[in-house]
Amino acid sequence: MERERIFGPEQLDDATLMAAIVENPRDTELVRELYDRFSSAVYSWVRKLTRDPVRSEDLVQEIFLRAWQRASTYDPSRGPVGAWLYGIARNCVADWLRRNREQVGLPEQELARRSTDVDLEAVWIGGIVAAALKTLSAEHRQVLELAYFEHLTQREIAEKLGIPVGTVKSRTFKALRRMKDALEKAGFDFPPTRGQRSQYLQRGGASSEEES
């Protein structure tokens, strides 16, 4: 029998989830929740970095395992969890490169260069945004996905869904506000004072987590 929960880990915000992992190390449901929130970011990033599906899975496993092991090093005053995890991921890749110098087909320097690539930062951020998108209601998610993934105008979305274009517009507005709330919860600032991506990842020297 499962322990009854009135509130599940999905209702914890990121920082509280990290604290809960530290305090309840045996509760793998908390790790599952961490995975659900960040697996798109971690996997997309690693996949683009290595361009190798098998290595990607090994690395994703290693990154989450290390995040769990070092959960207590997360300091909410230094930045969002996604930025801290980015530091963990970069260090995992660096360690992995050192260990697998021989097997890695690509020159080490090339991979190391890629790991700091700005495009790869966008992939990481995109994964976090994709996870936030999943927390929206199906109606809200649908209008944003049609606009962003299928590049449809509001009128085209209305035709596709068979609803008035006015409804699509007001729904889009509400969906964006929800999205903004979800992303604020994930640690993004609105309006951003600098570029949204670099602001998120560089805040609090996230990548220096294990290098220091």
Next chain:
Amino acid sequence: MPEGERDHKQLHDWLGAYAIGGLEPEESRAVRRHLETCEACRFELQQLEGLHELLEASALAEEPPPHLEERVIRAVASALERGQTPSPAHDSTAGTSPLQARRRWNPAVVSSAAAAAVIMLLLAIAVQRQLLQGERVPGQSRSEVASLPGAEAPTASFRLVASGPPQETPVASRSPDAAAVATGASPALPRGSGGSYVGLPGGELVPRKAPAGWQCEITVWGLQAGQLYEVWFRTSRGVISGGSFRPASPGMLTLNVYTGVPFTEVSEILITAEPDDGDPMPAGPVVLRTSLRNEPGVPAR
């Protein structure tokens, strides 16, 4: 409705579509004209700034294969089997002492986190008091709690009493009023020679309203060092964990437990000694309990 107002209502609804470039050209022009004169809409649009860039990035994301999640969970489970935990004590590379790491999770930090509909959560072992220093200073840790935005002055504290087997009728069942102990009064602490507490385990609990839900400061003593304990909230819908802790010494320990379960729904707070088997169900005997209501709670299990 005046024309300007009607325009505003309609164009305000269009702002989202405008922000993501989804409007027809003539509609975009209408929004731009409106923005020149409408400060409210300019502000609203500014709030959405930065969102477009992020949503565009989401198209770069790739979903991991479904089996990867189980693989990650298995890796964590087997690390647990090997005796690893995220505890800083096992992580020599973390570079922080256990106390430092825990202190990061002070109430002020968690309060911002709690702004959402936070739930139960997190058991922050805020301060482990050193018994050899003599009497507990009642106001000390509370000042941290009192600084929490939205926190109200404490109204009552509850005595946690040693309990028999879990099925047994609670030793004490008092209404909040009847159980109230003057705020700031030190509990009568049994003290032995050499500064260590002797006798039955005991504790004190001070509930406070927090921005989301409520929190309680629990001070316990006389528990076994190294034993895993868990805090439970009993409600009409079942028992909910408030988190676990492991005293480093049998001395006095203060915990801050935050919960999103409304205070009025909690009938009893229990502390159980749990076996180290990873089973998330309450399994061990109840060692301390306090009743917050006159009416009995539902069975714990």
